[in-house]
Amino acid sequence: MAKKDRMSGNEAVAYAIRQINPDVMPAFPITPSTEIPQMVSTYIANGEIDTEFIPVESEHSSMSAAIGAEAAGARSLTATSSCGLALMWEELLVAASNRMPVALALVNRTLSGPININCDHTDGMGARDTGWIQIYAENNQEAYDNFIQAYPIAEHKDVHLPIMICQDGFITSHAVENITLLEDEQVREFVGTYEPEEYLLNPGKPMALGPYSISAYAMEARKNQEIAMENAKGVILEVADKFRALSGRGFGLFEEYRTEDADFIMLIMGSAAGTAKQAVDDLRKKGKKVGVLKLRVFRPFPATEIAKALSGCKAVAIMDRCESYNGNGGPLGSEVMAGLYREKIVIEAVNYIYGLAGRDFTVDHVYEIFEELEKAVGEGKTVEQFRYIGLRE
Amino acid sequence: MNSYNLKEVMNKPERLAPGHRMCAGCGATIAVRGVLRALHEGDRAVIGNATGCLEVSSYMYPYTAWEDSYIHNAFENAGATLSGVETAYKALKKRGRLSEKENFKFITFGGDGGTYDIGFQSLSGAMERGHDMVYVCYDNGAYMNTGIQRSSATPRYADTTTTPVGKESNGKMQSRKDLSAIIADHDVPYVGQTTLTRDFKDLHRKAEKAIYTEGACFLNVMTPCPRGWRYETDEIMEICRLAVETCYWPLFEVEHGKWTLSYEPKKKLPIEDFLSKQGRFKHLFKKGNEELLVAFQEEVDRRWEDLQYKCARA
Numbered sequence: 001m002a003k004k005d006r007m008s009g010n011e012a013v014a015y016a017i018r019q020i021n022p023d024v025m026p027a028f029p030i031t032p033s034t035e036i037p038q039m040v041s042t043y044i045a046n047g048e049i050d051t052e053f054i055p056v057e058s059e060h061s062s063m064s065a066a067i068g069a070e071a072a073g074a075r076s077l078t079a080t081s082s083c084g085l086a087l088m089w090e091e092l093l094v095a096a097s098n099r100m101p102v103a104l105a106l107v108n109r110t111l112s113g114p115i116n117i118n119c120d121h122t123d124g125m126g127a128r129d130t131g132w133i134q135i136y137a138e139n140n141q142e143a144y145d146n147f148i149q150a151y152p153i154a155e156h157k158d159v160h161l162p163i164m165i166c167q168d169g170f171i172t173s174h175a176v177e178n179i180t181l182l183e184d185e186q187v188r189e190f191v192g193t194y195e196p197e198e199y200l201l202n203p204g205k206p207m208a209l210g211p212y213s214i215s216a217y218a219m220e221a222r223k224n225q226e227i228a229m230e231n232a233k234g235v236i237l238e239v240a241d242k243f244r245a246l247s248g249r250g251f252g253l254f255e256e257y258r259t260e261d262a263d264f265i266m267l268i269m270g271s272a273a274g275t276a277k278q279a280v281d282d283l284r285k286k287g288k289k290v291g292v293l294k295l296r297v298f299r300p301f302p303a304t305e306i307a308k309a310l311s312g313c314k315a316v317a318i319m320d321r322c323e324s325y326n327g328n329g330g331p332l333g334s335e336v337m338a339g340l341y342r343e344k345i346v347i348e349a350v351n352y353i354y355g356l357a358g359r360d361f362t363v364d365h366v367y368e369i370f371e372e373l374e375k376a377v378g379e380g381k382t383v384e385q386f387r388y389i390g391l392r393e
Numbered sequence: 394m395n396s397y398n399l400k401e402v403m404n405k406p407e408r409l410a411p412g413h414r415m416c417a418g419c420g421a422t423i424a425v426r427g428v429l430r431a432l433h434e435g436d437r438a439v440i441g442n443a444t445g446c447l448e449v450s451s452y453m454y455p456y457t458a459w460e461d462s463y464i465h466n467a468f469e470n471a472g473a474t475l476s477g478v479e480t481a482y483k484a485l486k487k488r489g490r491l492s493e494k495e496n497f498k499f500i501t502f503g504g505d506g507g508t509y510d511i512g513f514q515s516l517s518g519a520m521e522r523g524h525d526m527v528y529v530c531y532d533n534g535a536y537m538n539t540g541i542q543r544s545s546a547t548p549r550y551a552d553t554t555t556t557p558v559g560k561e562s563n564g565k566m567q568s569r570k571d572l573s574a575i576i577a578d579h580d581v582p583y584v585g586q587t588t589l590t591r592d593f594k595d596l597h598r599k600a601e602k603a604i605y606t607e608g609a610c611f612l613n614v615m616t617p618c619p620r621g622w623r624y625e626t627d628e629i630m631e632i633c634r635l636a637v638e639t640c641y642w643p644l645f646e647v648e649h650g651k652w653t654l655s656y657e658p659k660k661k662l663p664i665e666d667f668l669s670k671q672g673r674f675k676h677l678f679k680k681g682n683e684e685l686l687v688a689f690q691e692e693v694d695r696r697w698e699d700l701q702y703k704c705a706r707a
Binding site for chain 2: 023024026050051052054055056057058060061062064065066067068069070071072073074076090091094193200201202203206207208209210211212213214217
């Protein structure tokens with residue numbers, strides 16, 4: 001049943017879109033996600049799918065049109081990166097608060113300025129409080145697998161939230177790797193057809209969407225949205241179980257790589273997790289008890305689960321591919337440390353900033369960080385927080 | 394189009410129910426009801442709405458005044474939002490998820506702020522892509538919802554809260570953007586400019602044409618605002634009449650590039666007749682400001698001549 005191929009991350013997501021054959025896709029090009037709408041347009045032009053493509057005039061309009069289409073009763077999606085996501089920020093909030101299960105293929109790229117087209121997580125992290133589910137991929141296979149799980153999660157009646165499927169710009173989106181694909185019928189059966197309970201084009205049952213809401217009602221709406229985000233955690237795991245049964249590939253909220261007996265763990269997200277795993281394998285050969293916690297689901301944030309997973313280690317390096325400019329480190333640093341504190345787990349926790357605007361992150365950097373953690377614990381050395389890795393001297 | 398019978402049209406069921414919170418003497422709701430009366434019986438509609446007075450006053454949770462399906466998204470994206478709805482309609486029909494016999498029409502309303510200014514790009518995109526929809530601008534010539542700030546639809550010399558009249562200021566210094574012409578230059582199948590006339594025939598006829606012409610259509614409806622223009626609420630119809638009779642707001646339409654005047658005043662009235670009814674132009678009638686009135690008249694004349702020229706072309 002499974003089909004072996006070679007694909008880039010963008011090709012893999014476009015292929016998943018082809019298999020799902022969603023109803024409506026508005027999109028506006030931006031590097032490095034441009035290939036996704038291009039490839040979908042080609043599938044449509046060749047009659048392979050009959051998705052309606054809307055070549056909108058901006059990303060603000062792509063998300064606006066996606067919301068309109070979704071509200072009308074159509075399964076919709078878009079793709080973007082960087083400034084494109086920033087431009088649609090207002091609409092991200094509208095999509096989530098109107099409980100529209102829109103899917104967004106985010107190909108992570110830094111934000112201006114200076115203008116730079118390469119990978120970091122500034123775009124996704126900037127949207128971290130917009131009410132979207134965010135799932136990050138390490139490689140093309142995961143980008144593909146995550147996208148196929150997107151609609152079953154987002155459209156679940158206990159969730160009804162939009163979902164972002166993220167992959168690293170260029171590193172994943174443009175690098176060609178081996179991939180195992182599902183058959184079209186398997187995907188279509190797994191994803192099913194979209195059957196909203198209420199929608200604008202429901203004949204004889206009109207619906208109004210997007211009210212002005214006074215203070216007496218608005219707070220309850222926010223709470224319901226928050227509950228839905230909490231529900232998403234369980235649904236993501238349920239969908240992952242079903243996906244495992246279908247594909248043989250399993251997923252959780254995060255992946256624990258050689259952490260069972262690890263004294264030192266690197267918590268990392270996206271493609272750099274691959275680098276970290278390689279370094280861990282190297283260090284394990286030298287007898288070092290090190291491991292990787294690769295975060296897959298960033299929203300909802302599995303704070304308690306992460307804290308528990310870290311409870312047995314002596315020190316954790318929390319890796320942020322994003323700068324928050326708050327004088328207090330990156331988003332992952334803040335949230336993981338808050339989780340540890342709440343669970344009363346006291347371990348050495350160091351927040352590092354790496355890979356901004358496409359700066360290389362190598363196994364040597366990982367060795368260096370583990371060495372630093374080991375010294376911090378063994379020699380009681382204070383380690384600098386929020387240190388930039390690979391910065392030019 | 395069938396022959397027009399005012400009584401018959403007025404007796405059609407209302408699609409914007411009473412009980413909304415718009416002001417007495419507001420032109421916007423009159424225009425909306427007029428546009429929706431042009432929908433044929435049995436046809437369903439999805440109504441879009443840019444943020445503005447109309448939106449916050451007609452759909453305040455948990456009450457809605459709209460009988461049809463309705464979507465408000467944000468201020469600057471009514472064009473894009475309805476593009477998505479209309480495209481979804483095509484997708485659902487094509488895939489057999491919506492019965493062939495169901496007929497939906499797509500109409501979106503925006504004020505001049507949401508249309509001429511912040512929503513201009515979204516509108517332009519939707520028009521250029523040719524979605525089968527009608528964008529209706531209710532043009533009251535300023536950002537009324539936030540408290541009468543100038544827009545690019547505000548006429549020259551108007552007193553607004555961001556162009557206040559003062560010792561060093563005679564109100565807005567710039568001319569009004571001609572949005573109807575700009576949208577006509579998108580080469581869309583239909584553009585109509587209208588306002589509230591005594592028999593409402595012009596609005597009805599243009600709305601029906603816009604709704605039942607395939608493709609992206611645009612209506613620009615001048616709708617006075619009692620708060621911003623400063624008039625007594627019962628004067629609204631007279632102000633609309635004077636806007637047309639002075640040629641400040643001519644009635645015309647553009648069908649597939651062909652410009653047609655819908656009405657030509659027998660005797661064009663001086664612009665003072667329109668301006669003197671409104672508090673926002675009070676300063677123009679002060680001693681020493683005579684040249685401002687002359688300049689205003691010159692602009693109206695120039696634009697009217699230009700329009701006549703466009704309409705005279707075979």
